[in-house]
Amino acid sequence: MRIRALATLAGLALAAAACGNSAEAPAAAPTSAAPAPSSAAPAAGGKLVIWSEGAKRTAALKPFAEQFGAENGVTVEIKEITENPQQTFVTASQQGSGPDVMVGAHDWIGNMVQNGAVEPVNLTDEQKAGFNPVAVKAVTFNGQVYGAPYAVENLALIRNTDLVADAPATFDEVAAKGLALKKDGKVKEALCLQVAQVGDAYHAYPLFSSAGGSLFGATATGDPDPKQVQIGTGDSVKAWGKLGELGKKGVLKTSITPENSIPTFAKGDCAFLVSGPWAMNDVRKSGLKYDISAIPAFEGGKPATPFVGVQAFFVAAKGQNKTLAQEFVTNYVTNTDVAKALYDADPRPPALTAAMDLVKGNDPDLAKFLDAGKDGLPMPAIPEMSAIWEPFGIAEASVIKGGDAAKAAGAAQKAVEKSLAK
Amino acid sequence: MSAPSVIDPPKKAARHSAARPARRQVTTAFVVTRVAVLAVAAALLLYAVPPLVAAESWVALAVVIAVSAVLGYLYLSRRFVPAKYLVPGTIFLLAFQVFPVLFTFSTSVTNFGDGHRGTKAEAVTAIEASSLKQVPGSPSYQLSAATKDGELVFLLTDPATKQVQEGSTDGLAPVEGATLGMTGKVTAAPGYTVLTTAQAAARGKEIAAITVPTRGGAIKANGLSRAVEAKASMVYDASCDCIQGENGPWKASEATGYFVNPAGDVLSQGWQVNVGLDNFVRVMTDPTINTNFLGVFAWNLTFALGSVLTTFALGMAVALALHHPKMRGVKIYRILLILPYAMPAFAMLLIWRDMFNKDFGLVNQLTGLTTDWLGQPTTARLAVLLVNLWLGFPYMFLVTTGALQAIPRELTEAAGLDGANAWNAFRRVTLPLLLVALSPLLVASFAFNFNNFNAIQLTTAGGPFDVDSIRVGATDLLITYTFRLAFGSGSAQFGFAAAISVFIFAIVAVLSAVGFRRTRKQEDVYR
Numbered sequence: 001m002r003i004r005a006l007a008t009l010a011g012l013a014l015a016a017a018a019c020g021n022s023a024e025a026p027a028a029a030p031t032s033a034a035p036a037p038s039s040a041a042p043a044a045g046g047k048l049v050i051w052s053e054g055a056k057r058t059a060a061l062k063p064f065a066e067q068f069g070a071e072n073g074v075t076v077e078i079k080e081i082t083e084n085p086q087q088t089f090v091t092a093s094q095q096g097s098g099p100d101v102m103v104g105a106h107d108w109i110g111n112m113v114q115n116g117a118v119e120p121v122n123l124t125d126e127q128k129a130g131f132n133p134v135a136v137k138a139v140t141f142n143g144q145v146y147g148a149p150y151a152v153e154n155l156a157l158i159r160n161t162d163l164v165a166d167a168p169a170t171f172d173e174v175a176a177k178g179l180a181l182k183k184d185g186k187v188k189e190a191l192c193l194q195v196a197q198v199g200d201a202y203h204a205y206p207l208f209s210s211a212g213g214s215l216f217g218a219t220a221t222g223d224p225d226p227k228q229v230q231i232g233t234g235d236s237v238k239a240w241g242k243l244g245e246l247g248k249k250g251v252l253k254t255s256i257t258p259e260n261s262i263p264t265f266a267k268g269d270c271a272f273l274v275s276g277p278w279a280m281n282d283v284r285k286s287g288l289k290y291d292i293s294a295i296p297a298f299e300g301g302k303p304a305t306p307f308v309g310v311q312a313f314f315v316a317a318k319g320q321n322k323t324l325a326q327e328f329v330t331n332y333v334t335n336t337d338v339a340k341a342l343y344d345a346d347p348r349p350p351a352l353t354a355a356m357d358l359v360k361g362n363d364p365d366l367a368k369f370l371d372a373g374k375d376g377l378p379m380p381a382i383p384e385m386s387a388i389w390e391p392f393g394i395a396e397a398s399v400i401k402g403g404d405a406a407k408a409a410g411a412a413q414k415a416v417e418k419s420l421a422k
Numbered sequence: 423m424s425a426p427s428v429i430d431p432p433k434k435a436a437r438h439s440a441a442r443p444a445r446r447q448v449t450t451a452f453v454v455t456r457v458a459v460l461a462v463a464a465a466l467l468l469y470a471v472p473p474l475v476a477a478e479s480w481v482a483l484a485v486v487i488a489v490s491a492v493l494g495y496l497y498l499s500r501r502f503v504p505a506k507y508l509v510p511g512t513i514f515l516l517a518f519q520v521f522p523v524l525f526t527f528s529t530s531v532t533n534f535g536d537g538h539r540g541t542k543a544e545a546v547t548a549i550e551a552s553s554l555k556q557v558p559g560s561p562s563y564q565l566s567a568a569t570k571d572g573e574l575v576f577l578l579t580d581p582a583t584k585q586v587q588e589g590s591t592d593g594l595a596p597v598e599g600a601t602l603g604m605t606g607k608v609t610a611a612p613g614y615t616v617l618t619t620a621q622a623a624a625r626g627k628e629i630a631a632i633t634v635p636t637r638g639g640a641i642k643a644n645g646l647s648r649a650v651e652a653k654a655s656m657v658y659d660a661s662c663d664c665i666q667g668e669n670g671p672w673k674a675s676e677a678t679g680y681f682v683n684p685a686g687d688v689l690s691q692g693w694q695v696n697v698g699l700d701n702f703v704r705v706m707t708d709p710t711i712n713t714n715f716l717g718v719f720a721w722n723l724t725f726a727l728g729s730v731l732t733t734f735a736l737g738m739a740v741a742l743a744l745h746h747p748k749m750r751g752v753k754i755y756r757i758l759l760i761l762p763y764a765m766p767a768f769a770m771l772l773i774w775r776d777m778f779n780k781d782f783g784l785v786n787q788l789t790g791l792t793t794d795w796l797g798q799p800t801t802a803r804l805a806v807l808l809v810n811l812w813l814g815f816p817y818m819f820l821v822t823t824g825a826l827q828a829i830p831r832e833l834t835e836a837a838g839l840d841g842a843n844a845w846n847a848f849r850r851v852t853l854p855l856l857l858v859a860l861s862p863l864l865v866a867s868f869a870f871n872f873n874n875f876n877a878i879q880l881t882t883a884g885g886p887f888d889v890d891s892i893r894v895g896a897t898d899l900l901i902t903y904t905f906r907l908a909f910g911s912g913s914a915q916f917g918f919a920a921a922i923s924v925f926i927f928a929i930v931a932v933l934s935a936v937g938f939r940r941t942r943k944q945e946d947v948y949r
Contacts, residue, residue, distance in 0.1 A: 072619050073624070074623045087914065096477075113552055114692075115540075116539075120551070124562050197797060197886060198885055254797055255781035259776060323627070324646070326645035390906070394887045395892055398886075398889040398892070401797060403889030411890045411891065411892045411893075415893055
């Protein structure tokens, strides 16, 4: 009986091992394929794996990725990463199960570089010249270009032209108009600028900068210097005070959240919305008349600089097929036709100037957003930037709720300095 | 007739009992099921073999093989009946409880985190790769991959001069008589076989591996159709165990896992090192953690106890009401009551957060209040307890309903005959009997709520925050508070987070041990 049992076990193990091997063979092949590629048929050449965030963009990328695959005789696999794409990418890369090409925001670069997850991308001078200069600046980190930009996004002021015909010249005017309309019962909220209970540094930054606030000092090369945290010192304290003032007037409110800010404007309950190109779908669907302009500065203040976010293609340092990845990123997605087609599938303002010119005619809003962001600040890509978001947000929410500006500034400064002192 | 064994259905045992009464019988169906189950288990385990071989994790491979062999032997043999029942549970306990705990411990003594994920060699590769820059004034070559006598080489066209050179690991050599295509790429050359794009793509790895040495640096392929001459400005020097380059030398520090220069700056690409008890020392001595610990701990206890007590009270009350013999439509009520439990808590928490919004929330709109629920410490605490009550009471209702079925109605009826009123009958008879059954669940529920990360993070994210202490919020649990310290600000610090987890594990373990001990005493009393 025991012998029979062992024999059955052995047979079972062999059968299972055979199944396991045949199932695993294609997955295991790339890791051990280096010495024996000559035996592979040309059609089943390489495999390019691309990861992207968001269902819409993933769907938009698919046809181009497949076309690239057909042109080069390779298979292309494109996968959507929904949860925390940057961390997922960095962790998977470290384990050797990451993609060859990653699509994401330029402000990930600092963290991806310190984890050795991406490699510089070699764009020719002609290629660089074809891009919006802000986009190239954004993907440049420590003097190296780390990605091929394809879309540029920033905040602007969207207003309901039935309620406010002309673009306000100053932000004080925005606040005053909004409050007056609210008093007359024409709108329910003076301004739709999302804050929420935890604050929102991205949306508050234009006002913060216009009131004189800054996050970091600058290095000799003009890059943000993490050694000089300025979030709670000097003029930044005054900027916190200004945000507090707007809170007291009821222009900025913690009850305006990412969930309700755009819908409230689209319903006509708000005359002004501070948001980006992603809001336009809802705004257009609502049918109300609107116009887009740059976020105006405070009277006598500095310019209100929005953060500029750039979407880019990155070459994974630990990908299985770096040559193909470089080919795809440097020579394929930088193509005007591809950029235009990407725009058609997922309308984000293209980073390629030529593609922008092609689509500008059909979509005047794009040019307005581009114009609103032309003096914008590329979101700092240094890893230290991630220490800013939360303290900034919390300090913002507390001054808007009536907290003392100097105290909030000091606490934010301390919190950021502490988490950077490693 | 002998007593049937535990495994075999009595009928089958009876059928065969005449022939071999003492032993368990093996039927065809039995063998087939057993083999099928074993095959699935073995297949799952063996599925892990190729990746483990590829990753050269021999210890893990040995474990997998040993587990498969033990499983096969155990279940194909007729002996070891008790082990057949114990082994699956033990394996799951080891895999899902003991291993994660040990892994957390081992992580807590490292600096694992952003900037310290890989090995030193990987850090060096990353530093050198990110310092590669195109040699000033050098051309961007048009690249064609070709073979010459079976060896893979580059055919490089200078875009300005249209001059063609062969690039191999030996260096550059001139090529005569090459035919250029429209883009300047070589399409044919005597003595060479130019690869098609598909052929080149298939050999991408080999192409990436070719480095053509030049005077100014080295030529590497940049994709399939371009090659550039680049030079690394940062280079590892084994003789001094340092990186030579700008602002250098950057000396390797095995204590911190960074390359440090004389000025004290570090290169951001570090590696993972063992830091001993540093993370624990940091938890103990960090003033931010120290000063806030007691306050957070007190609210954490309140939240966990409050959640257990309120959910249990409401769940039990509803269960008792539905247990009443005169109650009608019990099934409908049960379905309705279980709904909150059946819906994904993740989404419900976010919906509750929006319902507590001051200007847009349903709560204020229905009540006509203008309370900023999640914006003030007291109301925020009340709100999260209410939300957790809503989410948690169906579970308590379910378990109490189950436990009530096991209490004979005669007992309460007898209490009634003895002159006890309903309240006394409940207090002296029903509740004690319920608690015997439910106390372990209450302790478990306490442990769960003590670390109920989602309930806080998705509603208040720990807030509201006081204006001058923005590191700690009024509804912060230890777990959300330390999550913010380890991940919220700046990079992910897994080593530090693991050390904190060890502390929280210790706290919950002690509290639960005390709870279970009390439970056992109670069981003794009512046994």
